[in-house]
Amino acid sequence: MSTLQTAVRRETGTLLEIEDLATHFATPGGVVRAVDGVTFSLDHGQRLGIVGESGCGKTILSRSIMGLLPRRNVIRKGSVLFEGTELTTMSLKDRQKIWGAEMAMIFQDPMTSLNPVMKIGKQLAEPLRIHLGSTRENAQEIVLKLLQDVGIPEPEKRLEQYAHELSGGMRQRIMIAMALACGPSVLFADEPTTALDVTVQAQILDLIEDQCREREMALVLVTHDLGVVAGHTDQIIVMYAGKIVEIAPTATLFSKMKMPYTEALFQSIPKLADPSHTRLTTIGGRPPNLVAPPDGCSFSPRCPYATDTCTKVEPELQQAEPGHLFACHYPVGSDRWNEVQVSLGRRSGGH
Amino acid sequence: MAGTGHAHLRGDALLSVRDLVVEFPVGRTGLKVNAVSGISFDAQKGETLGVVGESGCGKSTTGRAIMQIPRPKSGEVTFDGQDLMQADTETIRRLRTNIQMIFQDPISSLNPRRSVRDIVLEPLNIWKVGTKEERLARVNKVLEDVGIDPAVAADRRPYQFSGGQCQRISIARALVLEPKMIICDEPVSALDVSVQAQVLNLLEDLKRDYSLTLMFIAHDLAVVKNISDRVAVMYLGKMCEIAPSDDLYRAPAHHYTNVLLSSIPVADPTVTVATQRVQGEPPSPVLPPAGCRFNPRCPAATDRCRTEEPEIREVAPNHFVACHHPIHGGEAPVSVRSTGS
Numbered sequence: 001m002s003t004l005q006t007a008v009r010r011e012t013g014t015l016l017e018i019e020d021l022a023t024h025f026a027t028p029g030g031v032v033r034a035v036d037g038v039t040f041s042l043d044h045g046q047r048l049g050i051v052g053e054s055g056c057g058k059t060i061l062s063r064s065i066m067g068l069l070p071r072r073n074v075i076r077k078g079s080v081l082f083e084g085t086e087l088t089t090m091s092l093k094d095r096q097k098i099w100g101a102e103m104a105m106i107f108q109d110p111m112t113s114l115n116p117v118m119k120i121g122k123q124l125a126e127p128l129r130i131h132l133g134s135t136r137e138n139a140q141e142i143v144l145k146l147l148q149d150v151g152i153p154e155p156e157k158r159l160e161q162y163a164h165e166l167s168g169g170m171r172q173r174i175m176i177a178m179a180l181a182c183g184p185s186v187l188f189a190d191e192p193t194t195a196l197d198v199t200v201q202a203q204i205l206d207l208i209e210d211q212c213r214e215r216e217m218a219l220v221l222v223t224h225d226l227g228v229v230a231g232h233t234d235q236i237i238v239m240y241a242g243k244i245v246e247i248a249p250t251a252t253l254f255s256k257m258k259m260p261y262t263e264a265l266f267q268s269i270p271k272l273a274d275p276s277h278t279r280l281t282t283i284g285g286r287p288p289n290l291v292a293p294p295d296g297c298s299f300s301p302r303c304p305y306a307t308d309t310c311t312k313v314e315p316e317l318q319q320a321e322p323g324h325l326f327a328c329h330y331p332v333g334s335d336r337w338n339e340v341q342v343s344l345g346r347r348s349g350g351h
Numbered sequence: 352m353a354g355t356g357h358a359h360l361r362g363d364a365l366l367s368v369r370d371l372v373v374e375f376p377v378g379r380t381g382l383k384v385n386a387v388s389g390i391s392f393d394a395q396k397g398e399t400l401g402v403v404g405e406s407g408c409g410k411s412t413t414g415r416a417i418m419q420i421p422r423p424k425s426g427e428v429t430f431d432g433q434d435l436m437q438a439d440t441e442t443i444r445r446l447r448t449n450i451q452m453i454f455q456d457p458i459s460s461l462n463p464r465r466s467v468r469d470i471v472l473e474p475l476n477i478w479k480v481g482t483k484e485e486r487l488a489r490v491n492k493v494l495e496d497v498g499i500d501p502a503v504a505a506d507r508r509p510y511q512f513s514g515g516q517c518q519r520i521s522i523a524r525a526l527v528l529e530p531k532m533i534i535c536d537e538p539v540s541a542l543d544v545s546v547q548a549q550v551l552n553l554l555e556d557l558k559r560d561y562s563l564t565l566m567f568i569a570h571d572l573a574v575v576k577n578i579s580d581r582v583a584v585m586y587l588g589k590m591c592e593i594a595p596s597d598d599l600y601r602a603p604a605h606h607y608t609n610v611l612l613s614s615i616p617v618a619d620p621t622v623t624v625a626t627q628r629v630q631g632e633p634p635s636p637v638l639p640p641a642g643c644r645f646n647p648r649c650p651a652a653t654d655r656c657r658t659e660e661p662e663i664r665e666v667a668p669n670h671f672v673a674c675h676h677p678i679h680g681g682e683a684p685v686s687v688r689s690t691g692s
Contacts, residue, residue: 197405227616268548283545
């Protein structure tokens, strides 16, 4: 039992294969195309970041992969292969066996994700007893080890406490311990540090990184913060209006971003290195209505480089270099991009 | 982490706060939350003062205490030559036309059942400014200034707008009486980065056009640096450091400021930040540590820090820090008792 717990996963190759995944919600106002045809794969032990603004579909994408969606009024398409097994057609019962054991998730708000009337020790032991059939004593032992792993001081005392007695950072550590309990092969972290202070955020991100490395666990880190993904992922997906607009290895994305949306998102962040009162570059307008997304490229109404082509023809994902895909007719560095940069006075010509 | 000492105060400020103390009772236990424990700062006319710190450090309480909501326990708050702590309710009500506030959650700070025009018009009606036509013209002008088209938007209600637009409406409401100062409490924390940039740029423009003085309270250091002239760092109800914003970020003197700065995730994978991590989380403001309040988490704490509260002093021109062993500027002289500024 504890062999499974501490076993280091040595598998390599593809863990998750997502193909043309779509999740639409039928609402009184029309069909909301929250996730609209997403294809990517995740290798064992790989750390993937999904970034985008609110409403871009990043949370729904991670929930769609896990199958954590209501059944009513949801239209699902596409395929999710987990170690070769199709998840989308699996029964709820079978999926429940995978949740927690193979795929675990932590959320933004640890308070509402923990059971307020169940002691921490009991909550932590629950997945162990359900998925691994641990006995009470055995589970307790593992729980203590887990609490130590996630850096909780005085773990014995915590077993008898309730969620409300702990601070936000401590609760998030408990959530992580619970997610790690059965040794999942992939951890979905949906804005895990957004509700936390910056010093605690740094601690939690370090913890997640250490645990991923130690357990050779893959990570899907969903966040709006480009700073968070920059330091803690191997690969990044940028989403806009339910679609992947750019996907690249982390270093490549930041050094050679192709998609104007990625560029705009990056430029609108205030940077510590800039002197104070530096004028920020903004993205005009607002994200499109996902009930009736614009024709062509969904970013075109806000894009400074957009032409008639962009408003008519939807750009396909194309390859810049192996592993780096983007969906744009006039990517960063193209002639059109240079022309507009010059006319905006951002550049005197050339890249 | 003392807030004691007034070495950093200037004579000619629009807003001056000295030894501000705010406490809240904890139920009927007889205990109290030491939300703000004797902080002093000032803001000159036309200046943007940034206040940063983690949750529970008392930054929002400070902003509200200036507005006298609720009345602070002790201290001095002087605005435009008038002592707000001694002023009666009616004087304070009048003074609030000159200090306005905007809040973090723009949607819940607007009345959902009223039109945008009514929301922005109300302060003018209360103070009976001009004729009805003049008021409506003023509302339209202010809405245009914040980037909301009055012809389209004035009859709509807040739920029909996005968070960023609601924040613009809140700003319009704050501006309509032409205040001298606006206290912004986490005005961009709930917004996406692209919208956040729009609102920050807007605040810069309005500050210039309306000759405003701003107090900008936020937890995001990069945002605060961008907008502020001077930045104050707070920790657990005390002032740690106050300096011109470029100086503070280039050469932090307080260990807490340094920790805060090195905790920020940088949007550049090639930057390997010299990670100065702290253990644990801020202690409870109900029973704050003795001496310097940061000492249990401070990498440089000594016995002196555990007993003696550091006083704020100048370590570089206009750069003030409350620390016995600052990163630069030399050790604090032993048992110094400044007589105030």
